[in-house]
Amino acid sequence: MTVTVAGALLGAVTGLSLVLVVARVLALRRPLLAVRVLPYVRDLPQAATPVLSSAPSGAFGALFGPMLASAADSLERVLGGNASIRRRLERANLATTVQEFRVEQVVWGLAAFGVAAGVSTLVALRAPNRTLPLLVLCGVAFVMGVLLRENRLSAQVTERERRILAEFPTLAELLALAVGAGEGPVSALDRVVTRSRGALSTELGIVLADIRTGTPVSAALDALARRSGLPVVARFAEGMAVAIERGTPLSGVLHAQAADVREAGRRALIESGARKEVAMMVPVVFLVLPVTVVFAFWPGVVGLHLATP
DSSP, rough: OOHHHHHHHHHHHHHHHHHHHHHHHHHHHHHHHHHHHHSSSSSOGGGGGGOOSSSSOHHHHHHHHHHHHHHHOOOOOOHOOHHHHHHHHHHHOOOOHHHHHHHHHHHHHHHHHHHHHHHHHHHHHHHHGGHHHHHHHHHHHHHHHHOOOOHHHHHHHHHHHHHHHHHHHHHHHHHHHHHOOOOOOOHHHHHHHTTSSSHHHHHHHHHHHOOOOOOOOOHHHHHHHHHOOOOHHHHHHHHHHHHHHHHHOOHHHOOOHHHHHHHHHHHHHHHHHHHHHHHHHHHHHIIIIHHHHHHHHHHHHHHHHHHHO
């Protein structure tokens, strides 16, 4: 091969590479379909408007996606409980399917397995007779990583429900004020949702989106009651649905429910303080009191030593 032919081939490869890079950059700069469509359907619930999936994508997804999906299916057959996972994902308001959550569990397990394998390799190089216990440790690390992801999901659900309880009295009072001012239930929901931010406001936004897409008000509120994991929110939705169906004054119902939630929060705070009373005594008994005793009696002990011949 002459120098001219080699240079021509090198130039052709370089030019083709530049063309591919420019084409890819232009494709990436093009707005996504979801970005173009979502502004016109922003009232729809998040679960009804598909967004970018959290599953592995790109080269990583092409290489390891099938293996992760197969491992997720195996994990699903071993653990089960898809209904519970789906329920907790809804309560945490996560746009993740059960399959994607299983993949995340596998990834967390592999990450824990990798850390344990790295440490075990270093230990095994110094003590080869510990290979079997180290292998067991790697397997336990994988299981712990899988369970840790599920525990994280439960923690996300608990944190979101705590925020919903904290927001509930204020939003219920705002709804009562809007209804008492002469607005209808849907208009009051719209006013509250557009002027508030938070977990409960997101749930009410889903109810408002269902109503705007043709669902009856009572059916949308019943869906909120089924979706919520909090008895307080379920009673709130059922009370609003019953008041709308029967024509009961809605303002009084909302004020009463807000007062009940505030009273329940006050009782929970008192009970929490009573349960933590013993824990609050630990630093007093084991830290403050010994230091006080030492400061009180140490000068006398020193004086006795000095006075003793």
